Amino acid sequence: MCIFQVADFGLTKLTEVGGGTSLQTRVVGTFGYMPPEYARYGDVSPKVDVYAFGVVLYELISAKDAIVRSTESASDSKGLVYLFEEALNAPDPKEGLKRLIDPKLGDDYPIDAILKMTHLANACTQEDPKLRPTMRSVVVALMTLSSTSEFWDMNALYENPGLVNLMSGR
Numbered sequence: 088m089c090i091f092q093v094a095d096f097g098l099t100k101l102t103e104v105g106g107g108t109s110l111q112t113r114v115v116g117t118f119g120y121m122p123p124e125y126a127r128y129g130d131v132s133p134k135v136d137v138y139a140f141g142v143v144l145y146e147l148i149s150a151k152d153a154i155v156r157s158t159e160s161a162s163d164s165k166g167l168v169y170l171f172e173e174a175l176n177a178p179d180p181k182e183g184l185k186r187l188i189d190p191k192l193g194d195d196y197p198i199d200a201i202l203k204m205t206h207l208a209n210a211c212t213q214e215d216p217k218l219r220p221t222m223r224s225v226v227v228a229l230m231t232l233s234s235t236s237e238f239w240d241m242n243a244l245y246e247n248p249g250l251v252n253l254m255s256g257r
Contacts, residue, residue: 117153119154122138122139125138134216136222141168148189148204149171153167155170180202207229
């Protein structure tokens with residue numbers, strides 16, 4: 088039995104309110120999910136969430152945490168964003184990805200679908216927030232990817248009112 092947990096990828100900005108203005112006092116968040124503009128300057132926009140979602144996609148593909156520790160030392164840590172960028176920039180990206188894909192999958196997955204999902208996650212985690220897609224575009228890309236999979240059951244979409252509303256923009 089698998090137990091899935093999705094937690095601790097939210098970011099918070101603590102503020103003091105007085106005299107009609109907001110004063111930022113401290114930027115708070117979970118390191119592996121924080122985009123560069125938030126970590127450096129505290130800039131918050133919907134693109135911060137897009138970045139965090141890209142990291143979650145990487146976690147789903149690899150079954151690894153957002154920060155991967157190769158030893159007990161924190162200095163030996165690497166972010167999933169870095170590891171996947173490294174794999175995508177390898178001479179053979181598919182071979183690079185095979186080292187990151189959840190080992191429990193064995194060889195029972197369509198590598199082309201994983202590659203497409205990885206490219207989507209990579210788009211979400213671009214350093215420049217202007218280059219990241221909107222979440223609406225991400226949803227469309229995921230639905231397109233799902234509908235092209237041989238294992239996708241389109242009836243499941245129509246049986247789930249939440250998905251129908253999502254696709255119709257409600």
